[in-house]
Amino acid sequence: IFFRHAMWYVLILVLLTSSATAGPYVNWTNEIADNSHRPCLRIHDFMYLLRRRQDRWHSKSGPHIWQELVSDKLAGYAFALSVGVAVPKLIACLDSPQELARPYHSYGDPVVIKPHHGWLGAGVSVLWHGKDLLTNQYMTHNNLMHRLESRNERIGRAVLVEELALPRDGEEGLTRGTPRDYKCMMLGGELQGVYMVERTRGQDCHTWRDRNWNPLPAPPPGSSHPVCPDNDVPRPEGFDLVVAAAERLGDALGIQQRIDIYLTPSGAVLGEFTRWHQGAKPQKMSPEWRCRFARRWRGTEGAGDPPREIPDVLRGWGEKTLHEQCRLIQGLQRRVLEEVH
Known part of the structure; x- marks a missing residue:
């Protein structure tokens, strides 16, 4: 018994020592503009970087940066439109599921109905x-209401209704499933990899590629879809539009971020901004993937010093009501359409 207890004390001491030594690695990383010629950070050092960032973003006391706002779906839409990237057409913003129109078909077809937060x-x-x-x-209608009502009350009851971003081949593509989802892993304006999810009526699958559609050796952490058969997925027509949109958004944000993009008949459309893919689960982070990011990570936010001045479109965002935010986005979308035509 004594021996077992002694082993536990040794293990705890090693973990505490490892955490204590993570700081210098963080400083070393922050001071080097390009770490590509350096050895990979150890897994606990890199996770220290990520967890410290996550904790700071979740903290009520901060310090906070304006870039955190785009994790909100509507703020993300407003920001994307302000830098020239399209978003799905926003049909309605509802305070609760009870406000859903009967029948819901009156919103149009195809349509996405989803919680504002989730x-x-x-x-x-x-x-x-x-x-x-x-x-x-x-x-x-009752099925739909039940699905929305079952969401946890603590995240709010607001509901968004928007047009579905069609696949590249239009409604014909919907017979095979929902549009392909291009999850772009960004460090500022630098695209580190694209996790493309093929959603079909069979089993969903993924392929993991670089900006030139070359296969990458290992998927990002928490990959929840099997690899597509033989990983043989031809380069999609219009993939350059996905890359251009992701790099434009990433450059404007200036931080590490996952940016989800859909490729539609009219071009690239934003899905959403996510601070980290699948919560950066360390147990599923392969050495290849860790090295790819750790060698390129700069500063506390992953891409050096982020832009500090908040974009005009996001000023006072938290003070606006849901309906004011919705009207602002719809106004921006109308303006974009007028400029196109």
């Missing part, structure tokens, strides 16, 4: 001809 697709319905493309099941 993650991992919980509560989201992608509706086309009365069927949810995510579950391949027909949805009644």
Whole structure:
């Protein structure tokens, strides 16, 4: 018994020592503009960087940066439109599921109905001809209400209704599933890799590529989809538009961020901003993937010193009501359409 207890004390001492020595590694990384010629950071050092950043963003006391705002779906849409990247057409912003129109088909077809706040697709319905493309099941109004009501109350009850970003080949592509989801891993304006999810009526799969569509050796952490058969996915037509949109948004943000993009018949459309792919689970982070990011990580936010001046479109964002935010985005979308035509 004594021996077992002694082993536990030794283990705890090693972990504490490791955490205590993480600081110098962080400083070393922050001071080097390009770490590509250096050895990879040890896994706990890199995770220290990420966790410290996550803790700072979640802290009520800060310090905070304006870039955190774009994690909110509507703020992300407003920011994207302000830098010239399209977003799905916003149809309605509702204070609660009870405000959903009856029948919901009156919003148009195809349409996405989802919680304003949420993650991992919980509560989201992608509706086309009365069927949810995510579950391949027909949805009644009561089904839809129940799905939205089952969301945790603490994240709020607001609901967004928007047009579905169609696949590149239009509605014909919906017969095979929802649009491909290009999850772009960014360090500022530098695209580190694209995690493309193929969502079909069979089993979803992924492929992991660089900006030139060359295969990368290992997927990012927490990859929840199997690799596409033989990893043989031809370069999508219009992939350059995805890269251009992600790099434009990433450059304007100036921090590490995952930026989700859809490729539609009219071009690249923003899905959402996410601070880290799948929560950066260390147990699923391969050495290849860790090295790829750790060697390029700069500063506390991953891409050197981020822009400090908040964009005009986001000034006073938190003071606006849901409906004021919605009207601002719809106004920006109309302005973009007028400029195009």
